[in-house]
Amino acid sequence: MRASIGVALQEAALDPLMTGRELIRLQATLQGLPGNEGKRRADDLLERVDLVDAADRRVGTYSGGMQRRLDLAAALVHEPRVLFLDEPTTGLDPVSRKTIWEEVRALNDEGTTVFLTTQYLEEADQLADNVGIIDSGRIVAEGTPESLKAQIGHPHIQLQLAEGSVAEAEQVCARIGKLLPPKDGGTVLVEVENGAADIPRTVRALDEAGVAVESLELVRPTLDDVFVAKTGHHLEKEDGAGAEPDPVEV
Amino acid sequence: MSELATNLRVVRALGMRSIRQTFRRPQLMAPIVVFPTLLLAIQTGGAGGAVNLPGFPPVHSFLQFMLAGAMMQSLMLAGNSGGIALAVDIEMGFTDRLFSAPIPRYTIVLGRLAGTAALGLFASLWFLAIGLIFGAQIEAGVPGALIAIALVTATAMAVGGIGAAIALRTGSASVVQGLFPLVLVVLFLSSAFFPVELMIQPAKAIAEYNPLSFIVEGVRGPIISEIDVAELGEAVLAIAGIVVLGLVLSARALRRRLRVG
Numbered sequence: 001m002r003a004s005i006g007v008a009l010q011e012a013a014l015d016p017l018m019t020g021r022e023l024i025r026l027q028a029t030l031q032g033l034p035g036n037e038g039k040r041r042a043d044d045l046l047e048r049v050d051l052v053d054a055a056d057r058r059v060g061t062y063s064g065g066m067q068r069r070l071d072l073a074a075a076l077v078h079e080p081r082v083l084f085l086d087e088p089t090t091g092l093d094p095v096s097r098k099t100i101w102e103e104v105r106a107l108n109d110e111g112t113t114v115f116l117t118t119q120y121l122e123e124a125d126q127l128a129d130n131v132g133i134i135d136s137g138r139i140v141a142e143g144t145p146e147s148l149k150a151q152i153g154h155p156h157i158q159l160q161l162a163e164g165s166v167a168e169a170e171q172v173c174a175r176i177g178k179l180l181p182p183k184d185g186g187t188v189l190v191e192v193e194n195g196a197a198d199i200p201r202t203v204r205a206l207d208e209a210g211v212a213v214e215s216l217e218l219v220r221p222t223l224d225d226v227f228v229a230k231t232g233h234h235l236e237k238e239d240g241a242g243a244e245p246d247p248v249e250v
Numbered sequence: 251m252s253e254l255a256t257n258l259r260v261v262r263a264l265g266m267r268s269i270r271q272t273f274r275r276p277q278l279m280a281p282i283v284v285f286p287t288l289l290l291a292i293q294t295g296g297a298g299g300a301v302n303l304p305g306f307p308p309v310h311s312f313l314q315f316m317l318a319g320a321m322m323q324s325l326m327l328a329g330n331s332g333g334i335a336l337a338v339d340i341e342m343g344f345t346d347r348l349f350s351a352p353i354p355r356y357t358i359v360l361g362r363l364a365g366t367a368a369l370g371l372f373a374s375l376w377f378l379a380i381g382l383i384f385g386a387q388i389e390a391g392v393p394g395a396l397i398a399i400a401l402v403t404a405t406a407m408a409v410g411g412i413g414a415a416i417a418l419r420t421g422s423a424s425v426v427q428g429l430f431p432l433v434l435v436v437l438f439l440s441s442a443f444f445p446v447e448l449m450i451q452p453a454k455a456i457a458e459y460n461p462l463s464f465i466v467e468g469v470r471g472p473i474i475s476e477i478d479v480a481e482l483g484e485a486v487l488a489i490a491g492i493v494v495l496g497l498v499l500s501a502r503a504l505r506r507r508l509r510v511g
Contacts, residue, residue: 015267
């Protein structure tokens, strides 16, 4: 079974003293590829993850994004049928993240099954055919991103409020629609059935009640909303307690 | 390609990585070359008159006597460095990469030992070259030198097995590094740096039964006199004992690491 899976862990376990090329060739040997084929495969993969220029530099000199790309290349050396990626873009800059996304899409298009864990719900929405949401070790929702979002149903209005206005705004919004768990102490989220058409009456109601609103935004359902609906909390540190959120499997 | 050939390729590749790792990390290389070379220079320069002590084996020079000790020190520290490097691999998760590959797990340990053996080979050549450059003779000639090289290389691998077992058991580079003084104690309580006949009790008794002493005498014999088959046999037996101990301990530690992570 080990020959048919590829694994890239969250902490790229790379030897900083090896060069990128040495590491891919070693990985090829570990996967049983003959010498010449291993060299050819290493060259192809280094080109694929755009590391040709850095191939003969030690891994310790690579940026975080380069290390992730190298780790991905190492996981692909034997053309696995199933690829496990553990939070492959955590801590990466937007450009590196986009590069990884493109590579994951390409691999999936080529027929590789990708099992990806991520805490970025946008990433799950962008990449996954099927999403499973895990909360406290249990799968609380599973399906395509569209089907999960459809379960949530309605968009919501997100209000950013001035200090001291939250309680009053909640009272007003409770008359407009269903209140959702807030992201932080300064926001109120209210589900609205008619989308943008509900904005004017919301603004009027808040104005009449004298609630000071800093900003108002209509938010259509996202996987973040699915997560909130299914778990009752946001995928962020809760109550300032520093608790790590549970991963989302894609 | 047969399974054996594939596994040998894996051992060679991991051994090459181990060697590169040592040469690219000065803190691993220094104990193998720099420290023993300096100690050899200091001891040869400062205690050269010891050869005139009654009971000292007949040698041309103290350097000739000390070469075996320097090689032994180097290979012991190579084994320790190999253990440190393996523990670093465990700490940074590199062994998880190896464990997830479709290779027999024993190749991971053998690869590391192959690298340590290569460092032992390097150490033996280095100190023989130093000895020859500074006037020491190899009394048993080329065959004697080859025997010394073979014994040192094999001992490096054997000692590396102990280092690997400790690394696999603890998974901590600092713990393996902490054994450095112990390595020196074991070394000084052998005939590496001084003839057993001139030691005092209880060091003498310990040195007489220390397996390293048998290996030291096996290496030293061809350098300072002729090849002694009995002495050579004792050295080979001592090495075999350490190899078996190292492999048994490594296998047990590897199984435990795979079980508990």
